Amino acid sequence: MSAAAACWHCGLPAPDNSYLAHTPDGDRPTCCSGCAAAVEMVHQLGFSDYYRLRSRTAPVADKKQAEHVLALFAMPALLDPYLSPGRDNPALRRLRLQLGDIHCAACCWLIEKVVLDLPGIHLAQVNLATMQLTLEYDPALPGVAEEAVTRVLELGYDVALPGDPQRDQRLAQENRRMLGRLILAGIGAMQAMMYGAFLYLDIFDGDAVFQDVFRLTSMVISTPVVFYAGWPFFQGAFRGLRHRHLTMDVPIALALALAWFGSVANIAWGGTHSYFESASMFVFFLLISRTIELKQQHRIQRAWQRLQDTLPRIVRRLEGGNSAWVSAREIQPGDILLMTQGETVPVDVTVLEGEAEVSEAALTGESVPVHVATGQLVQAGAKLLEGHFNARAEGTVDNSLVAQIAEQVSQASDERLEIVRDWQKVAPVFILFTLILAAATLAIHWSSGPGTAFSYMLALLVVTCPCALALAVPMAMSATLSTALREGLLIASPRQLLAIPRLRGVMFDKTGTLTQGSFHITEVEDLGDAISLNERLRLVAALERDHPHPLARAFDGQDTATDVTELRMARHGASGTWRDARWTITGAPQHARPGTTCLELSRDGSPSLRLWLADELRPEAAQVIQQLRRHRLQVRLASGDAKPAVESVATQLHLDGHRGEMTPQQKAHWLTQLEQLEGPQMMIGDGINDAPALLAASVAVAPGNATSLARRAAGIYLLGDSLRQLPSLPDLSRRCRHTVYQNLAWTALYNIVAIPLAMGGYIAPWAAAIGMASSSLIVTLNANRINKWKASSS
Structure with a gap:
C-alpha cells in the first residue's frame, strides 16, 4: 500500500477512499469514521497546525x-x-x-x-x-x-x-508493549547475527545456494524486527519530515530503511553484502535504552502518585457527640475527627485526646513508628498502627502536606533547565549535520565501490545517533528526583538543587526550624490585679487559643475563659473584651531573658501579668550546623523573636551571625545583602513570616513542619520533622551535577572519536549499532547509579 493510503490522523493503513475527512486543504484519507471525525474537528476548531507540529501520529479512540x-x-x-x-x-x-x-x-x-x-x-x-x-x-x-x-x-x-486503577493498567500495558518489542528484537537480532556470522566466515566455501538461503532467512527474520519492533522510529520520522521538523527518529529510521532496503536491493542484483543483522541489532540495543528510560519515567510517576493515593476517601467526623462517616473532601479546619487503629489520617491534624503509634513511611520513608499524643501535629498520610485519638483538622485535603508535595512535584516536572532548552535548540542542527556527514561519506568512498560507500555511510548514520545526548540530562534529573523523594527530600525546583554547590552561606529561622517550636511556660510574674492569677491565665489561654503563632501552642490543652468577646488577632498578639475591660497580650522583648521569650498581659493598657516561655533546640541542630560548616558555609540566624532568645540560640550553636526582632521584609533584605556581598545563599524557614526571605534566596528549604505558604515559597522540602537530611543536599547536588557532566562528556567524546572512524571506514554497520546502543545504555545506567545514593544520617 502506498504512503498516501496511511490514515492522516493515526498513521494506520486506510482503505482507499473508504473514509475521507473533509478539510480546507482538501480531502484526507483516514482509516475509520472516528479518525475522520477527529481530523474534521481539529480543522473546524482552527487547530490545523497540530498536523504540522506533531512528531508522532495521533492515537485511535476506543x-x-x-x-x-x-x-x-x-x-x-x-x-x-x-x-x-x-x-x-x-x-x-x-x-x-x-x-x-x-x-x-x-x-x-x-x-x-x-x-x-x-x-x-x-x-x-x-x-x-x-x-x-x-x-x-x-x-x-x-x-x-x-x-x-x-x-x-x-x-x-x-x-x-x-488514582484510577486504569492508570496502572495503562502503565502496565505500555510496559508490556515495549517489552514485547524488545523481546522480538532481541531474539531476531541473535538469529540474524548467527546467520550473518556464517556468511562473514564464508564457511560454505563459495556455495552460492546455501549463501542465498542464509541471506533470505536473515531477511525474513529481520523484517518483523525492523518494521514492528522499530515501527515507533518510522512513525516519528515520517511525521517529523512531513511537517519539516528534524527529530531524533530521522537518522534512526533512515539508517534502518537503508540497511534493510539496501540489503534487499543488493541481494536482488546478485551482490554479496547484506546488513540485516546490523539493522536488527540496531533496533534491539536502541530499545534496551528506551525501555530503561521508560521504566525510570514510570518510577518517578508512581513515587509521587503513591503519596496522593495514601489519603482515604472517607473519615469519621464527630458531630454532637456522635460520629458519622463523611467524604474526606468535606473536612474543614476545626472539624473533630475520630481516628482508630488501621486508619490513615486524611488531613493535617492536631491530636486533642488520646495517643497512638503512627507510621509516616509514606511521607518520610522512615519505617520506625512515631508516638503521638495530645497537642502534637500529625501530617496527612500517616497511618495509625496502634491506639486511637480525636483530632482537630488544621486544613482541608488540598492544603495537606501530601497535596503540596503533589503540586510541587508537578512543578518540578514542568521546570526546564537551561541545558535542556539549549539541547532542544541544538538537536535539529546536530541531526542535519549528521545527514550532511553521511552524504559526504558516501561521496568520499564512492570510488571504492557503491557497496563499500553505502556500508560506510550506514555505519556513520548508526554510530552518531543523538539519543545518548538527548538522554544525558533528563535521565540524570529524573533519577535524582526519584531518589530524593525516596529519602524524604522533595526537590520541587531542580534548578535550586543544582545551585547548591555555589552557595556561600545558610540562613536559618529560629522557632520551629532550629528549635522544636513547642514552647512551655517557665516563669509567671503577677503584676497585681483584683482578678485571680488562675482566672487571668485562663484568659491568656482563651486569647491565644486560635492564634497561628507558635508561641500560642504553649497554651494548648489549658482551661480557657468562655466569655471573651470581640476577640481580635494581630501579628504580635491578640486582644479581647472580658469582664468590662479590654485585655491585650503581646510580646515584651524589653523584659526577655536569655533563652526565653516574654509575653505581657495588659488590662486597658496597664500591665497585669508577664509570662516567660522557652523553646528547646532540636536535638540534631548542633550536628547539622557542624556538618554545614564542613561545606565551608557561613551559618546565620534571622528571627522575629526577642534578641535575648535569639542570642542564646546563636551562642549555643556558635553561629557566624544573628539578628532578632526582624520583620519578614528585614529578613529578605538581609539575605539579599548577603547574596550581593558573598554570593548565593540558602534560606531555611517554616513560617509565614519566612516566605519573603525564601522567595529571595537562591535556594529555599522548608522543614517538615512548615506552613503552607512556606512550602509554596520553598524549592526544596524536608519531608521528615528533622533537619538531619539538610547536610546531605550538597552531596546529592554534586552527585547529580557530576552525573550530568559525565553523561555530556561521554557523549561528546564518543561522537568526537566515532565520527572520524566511521567516515574513514573503520567501523562496520553491526559494530556501529553496538557502539550507538552502548553509548545510550552507558548514559542511562550512569544516571541510574544515583538510585544507590543514600541521605547522610551522621
Whole structure:
C-alpha cells in the first residue's frame, strides 16, 4: 500500500477512499469514521497546525472505553472528590486528569487549545512529563468538565481520574508493549547475527545456494524486527519530515530503511553484502535504552502518585457527640475527627485526646513508628498502627502536606533547565549535520565501490545517533528526583538543587526550624490585679487559643475563659473584651531573658501579668550546623523573636551571625545583602513570616513542619520533622551535577572519536549499532547509579 493510503490522523493503513475527512486543504484519507471525525474537528476548531507540529501520529479512540469514561464524569458524586478551588480564583473549580497516548509537545498543544476553546474553561494545561491535564472551570455552567473530557476523547486520547486503577493498567500495558518489542528484537537480532556470522566466515566455501538461503532467512527474520519492533522510529520520522521538523527518529529510521532496503536491493542484483543483522541489532540495543528510560519515567510517576493515593476517601467526623462517616473532601479546619487503629489520617491534624503509634513511611520513608499524643501535629498520610485519638483538622485535603508535595512535584516536572532548552535548540542542527556527514561519506568512498560507500555511510548514520545526548540530562534529573523523594527530600525546583554547590552561606529561622517550636511556660510574674492569677491565665489561654503563632501552642490543652468577646488577632498578639475591660497580650522583648521569650498581659493598657516561655533546640541542630560548616558555609540566624532568645540560640550553636526582632521584609533584605556581598545563599524557614526571605534566596528549604505558604515559597522540602537530611543536599547536588557532566562528556567524546572512524571506514554497520546502543545504555545506567545514593544520617 502506498504512503498516501496511511490514515492522516493515526498513521494506520486506510482503505482507499473508504473514509475521507473533509478539510480546507482538501480531502484526507483516514482509516475509520472516528479518525475522520477527529481530523474534521481539529480543522473546524482552527487547530490545523497540530498536523504540522506533531512528531508522532495521533492515537485511535476506543469508543467503548470512551462511553465508560464519560459515564464516570457525568456523575457529580464521583467527580466531586477530585475537585478543588482554583489557584487564583476560589470560585472556579480545579480538576486534574490523567492522560494517555500523548507523545510530544504537539499533542499537549492540541489538547490545551481544543479544551480552552470551550465556554467556561479558564485554564487548560498539559504536563507532558506526568501526562496530566489540569483544568480550571466555572462550576456554574453545567457539564463543563464532561464536555472537556468528551473533546479529549474525540481526539483519541485516554482520560482517567488520578488514582484510577486504569492508570496502572495503562502503565502496565505500555510496559508490556515495549517489552514485547524488545523481546522480538532481541531474539531476531541473535538469529540474524548467527546467520550473518556464517556468511562473514564464508564457511560454505563459495556455495552460492546455501549463501542465498542464509541471506533470505536473515531477511525474513529481520523484517518483523525492523518494521514492528522499530515501527515507533518510522512513525516519528515520517511525521517529523512531513511537517519539516528534524527529530531524533530521522537518522534512526533512515539508517534502518537503508540497511534493510539496501540489503534487499543488493541481494536482488546478485551482490554479496547484506546488513540485516546490523539493522536488527540496531533496533534491539536502541530499545534496551528506551525501555530503561521508560521504566525510570514510570518510577518517578508512581513515587509521587503513591503519596496522593495514601489519603482515604472517607473519615469519621464527630458531630454532637456522635460520629458519622463523611467524604474526606468535606473536612474543614476545626472539624473533630475520630481516628482508630488501621486508619490513615486524611488531613493535617492536631491530636486533642488520646495517643497512638503512627507510621509516616509514606511521607518520610522512615519505617520506625512515631508516638503521638495530645497537642502534637500529625501530617496527612500517616497511618495509625496502634491506639486511637480525636483530632482537630488544621486544613482541608488540598492544603495537606501530601497535596503540596503533589503540586510541587508537578512543578518540578514542568521546570526546564537551561541545558535542556539549549539541547532542544541544538538537536535539529546536530541531526542535519549528521545527514550532511553521511552524504559526504558516501561521496568520499564512492570510488571504492557503491557497496563499500553505502556500508560506510550506514555505519556513520548508526554510530552518531543523538539519543545518548538527548538522554544525558533528563535521565540524570529524573533519577535524582526519584531518589530524593525516596529519602524524604522533595526537590520541587531542580534548578535550586543544582545551585547548591555555589552557595556561600545558610540562613536559618529560629522557632520551629532550629528549635522544636513547642514552647512551655517557665516563669509567671503577677503584676497585681483584683482578678485571680488562675482566672487571668485562663484568659491568656482563651486569647491565644486560635492564634497561628507558635508561641500560642504553649497554651494548648489549658482551661480557657468562655466569655471573651470581640476577640481580635494581630501579628504580635491578640486582644479581647472580658469582664468590662479590654485585655491585650503581646510580646515584651524589653523584659526577655536569655533563652526565653516574654509575653505581657495588659488590662486597658496597664500591665497585669508577664509570662516567660522557652523553646528547646532540636536535638540534631548542633550536628547539622557542624556538618554545614564542613561545606565551608557561613551559618546565620534571622528571627522575629526577642534578641535575648535569639542570642542564646546563636551562642549555643556558635553561629557566624544573628539578628532578632526582624520583620519578614528585614529578613529578605538581609539575605539579599548577603547574596550581593558573598554570593548565593540558602534560606531555611517554616513560617509565614519566612516566605519573603525564601522567595529571595537562591535556594529555599522548608522543614517538615512548615506552613503552607512556606512550602509554596520553598524549592526544596524536608519531608521528615528533622533537619538531619539538610547536610546531605550538597552531596546529592554534586552527585547529580557530576552525573550530568559525565553523561555530556561521554557523549561528546564518543561522537568526537566515532565520527572520524566511521567516515574513514573503520567501523562496520553491526559494530556501529553496538557502539550507538552502548553509548545510550552507558548514559542511562550512569544516571541510574544515583538510585544507590543514600541521605547522610551522621
